[in-house]
Amino acid sequence: MTASAATDTAANDLLAYIDASPTPYHAVRETSRRLLAQGYRALDERESWELKPGDKVFITRGDTSIAAFHLGTAPVERAGFRLVGAHTDSPNLRIKPQPHAGKAGYQQLGVEVYGAPLFSTWMDRDLSLAGRVVTAKDGQLAHHLVDFRRPLLRIPNLAIHLNRGVNNDGLKLNAQEHLVPVLALERSGAVDLRTLLVEELARANVHTVPQDILGYDLCLYDTQPSSRSGAFGEFLHAPRLDNLTSSHAGLSALLALDAPGEATRGVILYDHEECGSVSAQGAASPFLRDLLERITQALSDGRRDAFHRAMRQSFLVSADMAHAVHPNYASMHEPKHQPLLGGGPVIKSNVNQSYATDGESWAWFALCCREVGVTPQNFVTRTDLGCGSTIGPISAGELGIRTVDVGSPMLSMHSIREMAAAADVAAMISVLRNLFAR
Secondary structure (H helix, E strand, O other), X not given: OOHHHHHHHHXXXXXXXXXXXXXXXXXXXXXXXXXXXXXXXXXXXXXOOOOOOOOEEEEEXXXXXXXXXXXXXXXXXXXXEEEEEEEOOOOEEEEEEEEEEEEOOEEEEEEEEEOOOOHHHHOOOOEEEEEXXXXXXOOEEEEEEEEOOOOOEEOOOOOHHHOOOHHHHOOOOOHHHHOOOEEEEHHHOOOOHHHHHHHHHHHOOOOOOHHHEEEEEEEEEEOOOOXXXXXXXOEEEEOOHHHHHHHHHHHHHHHOOOOOOOOEEEEEEEOOHHHOOOOOOOOOOOHHHHHHHHHHHHHOOOOOOHHHHHHHOOEEEEEOOEEOOOOOOHHHOOOOOOXXXXXXXXXXXXXXXXXXXXXXXXXXXXXXXXXOOOOOEEEOOOOOOOOOOOHHHHHHHHHOOEEEEEEOEEEOOOOOOEEEEHHHHHHHHHHHHHHHHO
């Protein structure tokens, strides 16, 4: 396969992965599907595990976080772990428990803001709903994924005639008042969300009644499919590039491995990074530590200090998207640290530990890049601006593991529709695959 063909294949596969993953629930389902197709088997945290060198396994928690491991042939206290961490969630709008609202003849659904989306980008979009529905039958709870896949909601902008200063003063939106999507006209007849959910579930051969829907986790999303643009097709336009791009890269690199190595290789894709990672399945939870301890117990020499020794032999790449320099706002970037779309993976640094990168982990990742002919870029935030953070410092602090923060460059971060470069997809996969193979 030529370099151009490999670039196109990787980029198009990423867009397919994103379109199959409108919510973290669907991202985990799509990730599981790909793992199963490559011979991985699912483990249940409630059960005892029987593991042996060379096994390919994965574990989910909370339906929104997933970890997969290709177990090594050497004891982990000697060979350690090679890990890539990313996250399945993206900023969006989510339906409230008692959602029905309305004004001035419209039926609407109340939403909460998840993470930090760019509000204005959610206006005038063909929005749909997807997520998880929890039903009860015979005293037992059942989980079902739902995706309406069609335009169902819209948050209309206010006409410029009624907001004359908007182009000069900027659009100012109040999350409570101005982000409530329209569902129907009152005169068309009353609409009940649970009834809509029952109808949608029936299309997937799940038959229930509105009163048996006892809970749900529902996200709004843009129905426009992902696409490519530019004179040479070099740009990607898609929702949730932050951070499904990194999830896809880690997963693709792991699945590209033909045979087990001495080290145990794995990916961990967390939920809830966009709201702080503090949850039962977020990066601040014991999810990864629990898994690594259980694998160590199965693949070690049996000594009590095996896990701690394994951590000293291990390395984690925290993969989350990076800020590419914006041609219209180049002054917002630190000089000499202005990553370009298509310029390759970005190593992210912050001396106050918003990123976990230090000189050693920086050098380690740069070496992995050099060995596959990729030149990395560097990013630090301007000294007079605050810096965002990632799962990297959280995981490093929890495990004491060497960690580097990296990401592919992008524009429009936290927009409903973001922008990246096709060339960067294959480049990141290549580097992560080399990290796993070392």
